Amino acid sequence: MAENQDLYKKAAAEQAVEYVEDGMVLGLGSGTTVYWLLKRLGELVDQGLNIKGIPSSLRTEGWAKEFGIPLTDFSEVEMLDLAIDGADEIDPDFQLTKGGGGSLVREKLVNAHAKRVIIIADGSKMVDRLGKFPLPVEVLQFAWQRTADKIAALGATPVLREREGEVFVSNNGNYILDCAFGSIENPRALHSELKLLLGVVETGLFIDMTDKVILAGPDGAQVIN
Ligand code: 5RP
Numbered sequence: 001m002a003e004n005q006d007l008y009k010k011a012a013a014e015q016a017v018e019y020v021e022d023g024m025v026l027g028l029g030s031g032t033t034v035y036w037l038l039k040r041l042g043e044l045v046d047q048g049l050n051i052k053g054i055p056s057s058l059r060t061e062g063w064a065k066e067f068g069i070p071l072t073d074f075s076e077v078e079m080l081d082l083a084i085d086g087a088d089e090i091d092p093d094f095q096l097t098k099g100g101g102g103s104l105v106r107e108k109l110v111n112a113h114a115k116r117v118i119i120i121a122d123g124s125k126m127v128d129r130l131g132k133f134p135l136p137v138e139v140l141q142f143a144w145q146r147t148a149d150k151i152a153a154l155g156a157t158p159v160l161r162e163r164e165g166e167v168f169v170s171n172n173g174n175y176i177l178d179c180a181f182g183s184i185e186n187p188r189a190l191h192s193e194l195k196l197l198l199g200v201v202e203t204g205l206f207i208d209m210t211d212k213v214i215l216a217g218p219d220g221a222q223v224i225n
Contacts, residue, residue, distance in 0.1 A: 042067025
């Protein structure tokens with residue numbers, strides 16, 4: 001299953017490359033699906049494709065450099081032509097949960113400053129309702145326990161993210177609380193409530209930020225508009 005899932009991620013990523021045009025400045029998302037995108041873009045750059053990218057995480061930056069993709073940043077670019085990113089959950093209205101890899105703040109900034117956003121994923125990410133995947137919320141380190149209390153009062157069970165026995169620190173120097181809300185009835189309202197809490201930097205709910213989804217499964221990659 002894991003092996004197939006990786007093949008599906010690769011298929012979705014390679015389909016997304018069809019939307020990349022010469023001269024574009026791209027938002028480069030984060031995650032293992034985006035890895036395949038970067039690999040393919042690197043091959044095309046080798047063959048002469050002229051693009052630049054703004055990476056949404058240090059991990060993406062590392063992969064992009066490894067694959068020879070020229071990079072730029074927001075000191076040089078006002079608006080990206082296209083951002084391509086992964087997701088943890090996608091609902092039928094294209095509202096997303098993201099942040100499984102801990103890059104949600106930079107991903108949201110990159111995607112918010114792109115003319116179009118394409119989300120690439122294997123079919124398992126499509127859900128009827130968001131919430132099975134615990135919602136990542138980036139919070140300040142300072143008083144994170146009290147921020148967690150406030151989030152808990154909204155009906156979640158926040159868990160401080162750890163990786164390999166260490167507290168996970170985001171690329172922005174913050175903590176991530178993985179907040180199991182169960183089924184999220186109104187993602188927009190929940191995002192707004194969370195954003196009002198002192199200590200919350202950003203939520204992993206990406207509301208109205210997706211133009212196109214490319215999902216891949218046993219029957220290949222499918223574009224959903
Ligand atoms: C990272 C993200 C990723 O896009 C999301 O976790 C999907 O990752 P993958 O492609 O590895 O399944 O939001 O913060």
